[in-house]
Amino acid sequence: MRTLLVILGFLVAAPVFAGGQVDLATIQRTAASWLDQQLSQYQGQSSYVFGKLDSRLRLDACNAMDVKAAPGYRLAGNSMLRVTCVDGAMWAINLPVKISVQATYYVAAKPLAAGHELVDGDLAPQQGDLGQLPGSVILDPSSALGRTLSAAVAAGAAVRAEMLRAPIIIQQGQKVRVLIRVGDIEVSNDGYAMNNASEGQNVRVRVGTSTIVQGIARPDGSVQVTE
Template structure:
């Protein structure tokens, strides 16, 4: 009788185990995160490295057939980040996985003190190597972005240049005599006028022409103003 009860108990345990949903292997979650990071950081500038944090060992999730990894809105994939892992097939759960991402890359600093309204040349920039996790996201990584642009404010020597510090250089000054080019299909007419304000390349500018009329056009790199299409 005792043996029969043991057999029945074992059968009930086996039946319950077969009916219970399979649990998620958490090592597969971490592997999915690592594979996603490998693909995402392959496109990043410089040399990247990362470490994936541990998950709570008490966490129990249903088995997932397909997962989706993403960076939460408003976060950069650098420094300490919580990646979002969501099960998209087989279960309905999501969790955050802590990762630390380092990105060693070349960025550019001022070689000397730079004044406000100064136009940047290649002699004003010096490359530095460092972890972008410790720098603002707008730091200059390509010197071509800065050269030829004008500083909004002074920059001390050795300070990294950032995109928001720069504006396009003025190609037209206020009260400057400019050449106006009217283009319509294959027709081109050239006239002269006086710019009513300073303008950078590609920005609109108003010009006074003979007779006191004012027209609007687009400033070009050579200082001309183009009107029409």
């Protein structure tokens, strides 16, 4: 059940402008509708409280508004929404909002060492307010399993995205298959990797005695080169 907390004093004080102007309460209702939709992705309870807008604002009438998180903000904790008129006038304002989102995030189920590859049983679900947590906490365990920890994590500590790196699928000196695409034609050859690489990373490959090519590591351990 979603709890919508709105500052009643703001609703009472927000003036309604006649003569081709938009009232501030309409802006707030539009933002609330958008925010409800965005927060519906979370299974836990969420609530928010809008901050006050300056009642002296005079904004021309608007037929349609676009709402999004203001640059540099996330939809948790003390945040800011950017409301822009996209039909009927040219204005944009920032609407402050404090958001509480109770959601499931994942912590280390036991002490985990740096360099450990995460497997089933390493992570445990935890409930908490995302506004009180780093924005990079893991919400989907499938995005972490199979990845390697760059730092040790204590039991019960949140696992964060910046702690994880994709597994190395190509080792320096490894023999690899090189796929070279020129237009609609693809040819393949064997070579030797000159650096380690995870999926999607750049890897340099020596083909023959002196030819060096650079491509992208593919999930199967081959290297894709596009000419």
